[in-house]
Amino acid sequence: MLNDARIGRLHELLESRQISAEELITAVLERISTLETTLNAFITITPEQALADAQTVDASIARGEAIGPLAGIPVALKDNICTEGVRTTCGSRMLEHYVPPFSAVAYERLRQAGAVLVGKSNMDEFATGTTNKNSFFGATANPWSPDHIPGGSSGASAASVAARQVCLSIGSDAGGSVRVPAAHCGVVGLKPTYGLIPTDGLAECAPSLEHLGPLTLDVTGCALALQVLTAGEDYTAYLGRDIRGLRIGIPQEYLEQADPQVRSLFDSAVQMLTGLGAEVEETSLPHTQSAPASYFTISAAEAFSNLSNFDGVRFGHRAEARHLHEMYRKTRTEGFGPDLRRRLIFGTLALSADHYEEYYLNAQKIRTLVCRDFDQAFSKFDLLLTPTVPTPPPAASLGQDELEMRLQGRYAMPANLAGIPALSLPIGFAGELPVGLQLLAPSLGEGTLLSAAYALEQLVGFYRHASKI
Amino acid sequence: MIGVDEMLQAAEAARLEIPNDEAGGFLTEINRMFAFVKESCANLDLGDVPPTAYIQPRMNVFRPDEPQGSLPLEIALANAPDEDERCFKVPRIMEE
Amino acid sequence: MQEMEAVIGLEIHVEMNTETKIFCGCRTAFGAETNTQVCPICLGLPGHKPVLNQKAVEWHAKAALALNCEIAPYVQFDRKNYFYADLPKGYQISQFFYPMGINGHVDIEVNGETRRIRIRQIHLEEDTGKLLHMGNITASPSSLVDFNRAGVPLLEIVTQPDVRNAEEARLFLQKLRTIIQYTGVSDCKMEEGSMRCDANVSVRPKGSDILGQKTELKNMNSFRAVTRGIDYEIPRQIDLVLDGEEVIPQTRHWDEAKGVTRAMRTKYLATDYRCFPDPNVPPFKNDPAWVEEIRQSLPELPDARYARLVKEDGLPPYDAEVITASKAMADFYDQTVALVKEPKTVSNWLMGEVGRCLNTAGKEIQETALTPKHLAELLGLVKKGVITGKIAKDVMDEMFRSGQDPETIVKEKGLVQIADQSELDPVIDRVIQANPKVVEDFHAGKDRALGFLVGQVMKETRGKANPQMLNELLRRKLQG
Numbered sequence A: 001m002l003n004d005a006r007i008g009r010l011h012e013l014l015e016s017r018q019i020s021a022e023e024l025i026t027a028v029l030e031r032i033s034t035l036e037t038t039l040n041a042f043i044t045i046t047p048e049q050a051l052a053d054a055q056t057v058d059a060s061i062a063r064g065e066a067i068g069p070l071a072g073i074p075v076a077l078k079d080n081i082c083t084e085g086v087r088t089t090c091g092s093r094m095l096e097h098y099v100p101p102f103s104a105v106a107y108e109r110l111r112q113a114g115a116v117l118v119g120k121s122n123m124d125e126f127a128t129g130t131t132n133k134n135s136f137f138g139a140t141a142n143p144w145s146p147d148h149i150p151g152g153s154s155g156a157s158a159a160s161v162a163a164r165q166v167c168l169s170i171g172s173d174a175g176g177s178v179r180v181p182a183a184h185c186g187v188v189g190l191k192p193t194y195g196l197i198p199t200d201g202l203a204e205c206a207p208s209l210e211h212l213g214p215l216t217l218d219v220t221g222c223a224l225a226l227q228v229l230t231a232g233e234d235y236t237a238y239l240g241r242d243i244r245g246l247r248i249g250i251p252q253e254y255l256e257q258a259d260p261q262v263r264s265l266f267d268s269a270v271q272m273l274t275g276l277g278a279e280v281e282e283t284s285l286p287h288t289q290s291a292p293a294s295y296f297t298i299s300a301a302e303a304f305s306n307l308s309n310f311d312g313v314r315f316g317h318r319a320e321a322r323h324l325h326e327m328y329r330k331t332r333t334e335g336f337g338p339d340l341r342r343r344l345i346f347g348t349l350a351l352s353a354d355h356y357e358e359y360y361l362n363a364q365k366i367r368t369l370v371c372r373d374f375d376q377a378f379s380k381f382d383l384l385l386t387p388t389v390p391t392p393p394p395a396a397s398l399g400q401d402e403l404e405m406r407l408q409g410r411y412a413m414p415a416n417l418a419g420i421p422a423l424s425l426p427i428g429f430a431g432e433l434p435v436g437l438q439l440l441a442p443s444l445g446e447g448t449l450l451s452a453a454y455a456l457e458q459l460v461g462f463y464r465h466a467s468k469i
Numbered sequence B: 001m002i003g004v005d006e007m008l009q010a011a012e013a014a015r016l017e018i019p020n021d022e023a024g025g026f027l028t029e030i031n032r033m034f035a036f037v038k039e040s041c042a043n044l045d046l047g048d049v050p051p052t053a054y055i056q057p058r059m060n061v062f063r064p065d066e067p068q069g070s071l072p073l074e075i076a077l078a079n080a081p082d083e084d085e086r087c088f089k090v091p092r093i094m095e096e
Numbered sequence C: 001m002q003e004m005e006a007v008i009g010l011e012i013h014v015e016m017n018t019e020t021k022i023f024c025g026c027r028t029a030f031g032a033e034t035n036t037q038v039c040p041i042c043l044g045l046p047g048h049k050p051v052l053n054q055k056a057v058e059w060h061a062k063a064a065l066a067l068n069c070e071i072a073p074y075v076q077f078d079r080k081n082y083f084y085a086d087l088p089k090g091y092q093i094s095q096f097f098y099p100m101g102i103n104g105h106v107d108i109e110v111n112g113e114t115r116r117i118r119i120r121q122i123h124l125e126e127d128t129g130k131l132l133h134m135g136n137i138t139a140s141p142s143s144l145v146d147f148n149r150a151g152v153p154l155l156e157i158v159t160q161p162d163v164r165n166a167e168e169a170r171l172f173l174q175k176l177r178t179i180i181q182y183t184g185v186s187d188c189k190m191e192e193g194s195m196r197c198d199a200n201v202s203v204r205p206k207g208s209d210i211l212g213q214k215t216e217l218k219n220m221n222s223f224r225a226v227t228r229g230i231d232y233e234i235p236r237q238i239d240l241v242l243d244g245e246e247v248i249p250q251t252r253h254w255d256e257a258k259g260v261t262r263a264m265r266t267k268y269l270a271t272d273y274r275c276f277p278d279p280n281v282p283p284f285k286n287d288p289a290w291v292e293e294i295r296q297s298l299p300e301l302p303d304a305r306y307a308r309l310v311k312e313d314g315l316p317p318y319d320a321e322v323i324t325a326s327k328a329m330a331d332f333y334d335q336t337v338a339l340v341k342e343p344k345t346v347s348n349w350l351m352g353e354v355g356r357c358l359n360t361a362g363k364e365i366q367e368t369a370l371t372p373k374h375l376a377e378l379l380g381l382v383k384k385g386v387i388t389g390k391i392a393k394d395v396m397d398e399m400f401r402s403g404q405d406p407e408t409i410v411k412e413k414g415l416v417q418i419a420d421q422s423e424l425d426p427v428i429d430r431v432i433q434a435n436p437k438v439v440e441d442f443h444a445g446k447d448r449a450l451g452f453l454v455g456q457v458m459k460e461t462r463g464k465a466n467p468q469m470l471n472e473l474l475r476r477k478l479q480g
């Protein structure tokens, strides 16, 4: 049943009563428990509620009611997406026992559509990381090779879709956190236009950069999820369109650091698109190299402020202390891991009176330049095409160099600075490890993005490969 | 480049401690980040560039002045690490 | 000895009367059970998203225009970052870089001269929660936090350092309160904390334009406290300077009980708030047409109203000032005058009898059952001679208590004036017979004797005797 776990196919099986939602959820829960010792993709699993929800969907089908495309589909939410009554930890000791009193809008919409929550995905602590090693609840492995990282910070979200533990997972992306792991795990990951999916109920670090996005096995699943998450249009209408004449730009700055294997897979994907009649041309986004500095600074500055509500007063971890000030310091030092604390201190410094102009304000100015680059490019092109990540997934034993690891997200960050939609599509293997390609469109250009990704997917057909695990 | 004192002051402002064994690594990493940002700005003429704080044209977003319903007291206090007399309880405010 | 002068800037926080908080749908009602007007947004729970209250923005514009401010075309909310137990998010959302109201002023009368206090800015921000200590903050082994007030919309009004002494500060605050009350944006009750004032105080040699080191006075919870606090702080600083010592820039708390200002003793006061644009709250632009609409919606403000009462109604300036000090009172006055067309009589009554009733009850006029229509009817009864002025005062008490109309009160209590000689004659005769000694005194030329006898008749008639008729009859009988 889970060999081909694409949402569209499972929906057909459910609708035609070849399988029941309960059977599907049972199979998924079994797969989760079998793989968890290797993968560690979940912080919390919700089997009772999932089975109850599946039965509700089955009852609805039995009554002959029409069901939506996500009804009965098992879904995992990154553990920074608030779920009323279900623990939401952000991968942090700080929230080890936190049960939110309200649900994220995105989760409400999925529930309304009949999607079945099976658990909360592991993640880098407060979404700060590109490895998924940086979680209070332990690292997550790459399902194609457990010795390799799945990417981060939604690494477990991508891993669990690749491993068919769920058919849909929702991650968050402030600087590539959906797309980087999607590329490393060989799944489709979409970061839509800023604000298109409401982030109410997302316990985020950097609100001006943060997005929610679906991870799925195929582009169709992604389109189906996007419709529900945005309470918007039918995005499957864009699939299967002719892409002849589509103007696609290849920004040269995105190829400079690319690993040769990544580069060659990218080049062959470009050839496929040309073969489909797209007009592909080289272009330049001159401020690409400066984007990471802007992203690092703004995200850290916002995180410093945005995580100040973790003070041990109203919720979360509280340390024993003699007085209020000591309580703050101890609570936050015990509750937050070292990487996160270091970033918060960097953000504190970047915003301090002595450094504000040189760091925070300059980062915002670079942000302007990055936005202008895209504006200019999109006056000539419908889409831009880049590798998602410069390299295939690194080995888990590597990556002690923090800055280098963070620069894995360098191709992903500009889209967050500009708020434009970006999708990572798996396009092949470097050895046994997946490699992804990134499509970028102007704001609200999700339709074009999906339509080109779908066309390419028909030729690549990556979803037919099952992960090794 | 920042010094260890400045880093400790910032940690204090963020209500964080840096254990002694972490301080050296922290300072190196933070200074690396500062150097990286500085380097990234070095060849740019940012003088006349306006800063971008909001990336979308979304403006004038308001809600009407209508009550929406608050949390019941027991739910509001459910996650409180300490509570008393229907309030959140905190340790003494003055140091001594 | 060198003459010194004080330079004072005021920062006033005013809580708005909106139904709900600035960024969430929780109510703002005063005096609710602790932590029952809270939600994920105003508690700052993970994942909360604030959404701005439109009414708060409208009222902000209204107050700013009433205080002669310009309305900025672009407004942005920023985060002011610091930690404190009453601050749920670890930052306060405020307008730091682009406040909405700028360059305003309020004119006050000081010793017959008009002084202009300039307002640097008026911005909108959120209030904090409330800390409850066991005893005082220093002794309390732990504290409790109530977040009902957290997120209530606050106007912060920042003046230029144009105030020179405590009296000017008081006059400014009173005028400011009156203007804001006129707009309906806040009730400005210092005792309930809906209006609070901090003062930045420094001193310098008179005539100098260099600013000295300033201290920030906090915790002045009444007009009296503001006056006393400043009156304490100025000589304290002058003494320091004249002794060749330095004024340490610091936050000082006014200790109402001891009557002194005292430095806050804590190492952890934030000095750098690291303000930056709040990414959760989109900025907004103000359409000039909208600003004009708000301007048109402003009521007649105290200065204009004062001028009208003096010029058109012919009230003495003192009366006009007292009447216009409260919008409710001024409205009451206007509505009454519209009915009886005798401004000075209405003013006399409002400042006299009505004022007495209000003082006794400790209420504002809008909180009572009294209506302009009833007051007008009462004055009509006096004018027509139906009741005496003395009886009218009793009727006023009753109207004030019950809200009944004066005619009903007069009828039910039988208070109609006795202006019928046949009714008064027997009473006067009785009084004359009962007081032979006083009658003797009268004939001996003692003026007070007549007054006593009048009083006795009034007592017997329960004040209803027509005074002129009584006087005349009594005199005639005694002399006759």
Ligand SMILES: [Mg+2]
Pocket: C094, C125, C156
């Ligand atoms: Mg303020």
Ligand SMILES: [Zn+2]
Pocket: B070, C021, C024, C025, C026, C037, C038, C039, C040, C041, C042, C043, C151
């Ligand atoms: Zn609230």
